[in-house]
Amino acid sequence: MPSAKSGYTFFLSIYYLYISIYIFFYTYGFISIAPRTGKPELWASVGRPLSDLFTAVISVIMIRLGTDDAGSTPFFFTLYYVLLLIVLYMLMSFINTDPNLSEAGAGEDADGDMDTGAVLSMDEWLDNYPLTPRERDVAFLLIESDAPIKAIAAELGISERSVYRFAASIYEKTGADNRTGLVKKFISK
Structure with missing residues (x-):
């Protein structure tokens, strides 16, 4: 017992x-x-x-x-x-x-990836600028992730030099000074 x-x-x-x-x-x-x-x-x-x-x-x-x-x-x-x-x-x-739950309140899902609403709004935001399709792909990755240029180049299957050229063109067309400025412009849209 x-x-x-x-x-x-x-x-x-x-x-x-x-x-x-x-x-x-x-x-x-x-x-x-x-x-x-x-x-x-x-x-x-x-x-x-x-x-x-x-x-x-x-x-x-x-x-x-x-x-x-x-x-x-x-x-x-x-x-x-x-x-x-x-x-x-x-x-x-x-x-x-x-x-009180609102769909727009959450910008990321559980995995930390941008959700569908944010992707659509990013597409809408990118439509405001005269970007080529490849520049749009590069801009999307520059804004969405904080991966280095080398990783973005590998993901897109292009050279790092090309990514730098596309990024410079994107910065010029959007009025951003650098990648951080581009992200800030997107967030403040």
Whole structure:
């Protein structure tokens, strides 16, 4: 028969596991949702207080489970899992149907690549300048990535010297002084 101390240690270890998951999940979840909301500074900071609230609730349940008789243990586990399912359901429905979410608020997807809206707006922005098709390809890569000229040349299958010539022509046509200026002009469009 296990001692009371081993039961307490078992529930304490479960408690620490759950709390670490809550802190990470809520903090990361709300930070990733924040850029797509109307008030990102508010939503980015919600994860930490919410994880603290769950820490308090779970600590009461775990301490109660570790110190109470075995008769109420199934009741508390059932209560805990029902509460967990309700919270997860509410969180998932909030993520999918929040009216404050805007598609234009997020400029990048999870991979860090430009999303479709940004690509279309880049095409529209490049249409404002008389660029050749190859210059458009080079301009797209100059703006989209921070890869060195050598990598851009390899991706397009042309020489570095050609990329430098195309870049100089792009800078002249757009009125940018350099690559950073080109990116700033695109962002400030």
